Amino acid sequence: MEDQAARLRKLVAELRSGKSPARITRTLVPTRVIAVTSGKGGVGKTNVTTNLALALAQRKQRVLVLDADLGLANVDVAMGLLPRYNLAHVLRGEMELEEIITTGPLGVSIIASGSGVRELANLSDAARSRLLESLASLKADYDFLLIDTSAGLGRNVLGFVLAADEVLVVTTPEPTAFVDAYSMMKVIFQENPRARVRLVLNMVATEAEARDVADKLTVLAHRLLGAAITPLGYILRDERVGESVREQTPLLILYPASPAARCIHSLAAHLTNGRGSAAQSDLRGFFSRVVDLLKPR
Numbered sequence: 001m002e003d004q005a006a007r008l009r010k011l012v013a014e015l016r017s018g019k020s021p022a023r024i025t026r027t028l029v030p031t032r033v034i035a036v037t038s039g040k041g042g043v044g045k046t047n048v049t050t051n052l053a054l055a056l057a058q059r060k061q062r063v064l065v066l067d068a069d070l071g072l073a074n075v076d077v078a079m080g081l082l083p084r085y086n087l088a089h090v091l092r093g094e095m096e097l098e099e100i101i102t103t104g105p106l107g108v109s110i111i112a113s114g115s116g117v118r119e120l121a122n123l124s125d126a127a128r129s130r131l132l133e134s135l136a137s138l139k140a141d142y143d144f145l146l147i148d149t150s151a152g153l154g155r156n157v158l159g160f161v162l163a164a165d166e167v168l169v170v171t172t173p174e175p176t177a178f179v180d181a182y183s184m185m186k187v188i189f190q191e192n193p194r195a196r197v198r199l200v201l202n203m204v205a206t207e208a209e210a211r212d213v214a215d216k217l218t219v220l221a222h223r224l225l226g227a228a229i230t231p232l233g234y235i236l237r238d239e240r241v242g243e244s245v246r247e248q249t250p251l252l253i254l255y256p257a258s259p260a261a262r263c264i265h266s267l268a269a270h271l272t273n274g275r276g277s278a279a280q281s282d283l284r285g286f287f288s289r290v291v292d293l294l295k296p297r
Contacts, residue, residue: 034165036148037149037167037168057106061143063144065108068113079250080249086112091120132287170202181217189225210234
């Protein structure tokens with residue numbers, strides 16, 4: 001009898017080959033779907049997501065951010081926003097997706113999830129169709145969808161991570177964060193050996209420290225998992241990051257010339273200049289994959 005991991009691997013293989021069980025019939029404008037995740041909390045994942053979105057927007061990219069962190073959903077707080085509606089309103093049929101999207105700094109679009117991410121796991125056929133039709137009716141085209149996932153290896157996290165085109169694993173040089181980042185990558189590659197995983201080292205003292213940690217994780221992934229991961233870049237430890245959090249204003253807005261801000265701009269440059277994967281999806285297809293991966297088996 002197939003276990004859950006085997007079913008997930010089979011589903012991912014079908015999705016990657018284009019044989020989606022969702023039978024998507026309408027193609028939307030391709031979007032790079034990137035899940036930003038971490039093995040543990042406290043590594044600055046949400047700050048990376050929000051400021052990377054702004055850096056991409058400054059490079060003339062159209063960006064949509066989905067706050068999929070059930071435990072600490074706070075992309076809106078980091079952006080200095082207070083959304084009235086969230087994804088749960090769409091799933092209950094009370095709003096259209098277009099109506100819940102909040103516009104943040106520099107024109108970045110944000111979907112607050114509320115309890116909506118949890119509800120994705122238990123959608124009725126009618127609610128599922130309603131969500132996909134709502135996605136199909138989106139007026140805006142996006143170059144990037146960034147998903148801020150919860151930390152750790154929960155089922156909701158894996159649903160978004162496995163459905164995304166690319167995964168950014170955020171970690172720090174702290175030993176526990178290093179171990180948890182490796183554990184996250186191990187699970188990802190066990191479920192999908194062809195996953196495109198990029199590494200972001202946050203809160204590093206120097207470039208040399210970032211390179212050392214990245215090299216260790218890269219070697220471990222190659223030797224023990226037979227997988228290739230790509231270091232995307234690093235972000236220097238910077239006291240202004242904490243100040244921006246307290247001010248509820250993104251770092252790139254409050255301190256655009258700070259060392260950490262310059263590092264984030266470098267990450268955005270690598271993503272738009274080719275260091276990241278060129279794979280693209282459409283939003284309806286992505287959410288269809290998420291729903292299928294989260295369905296009770």
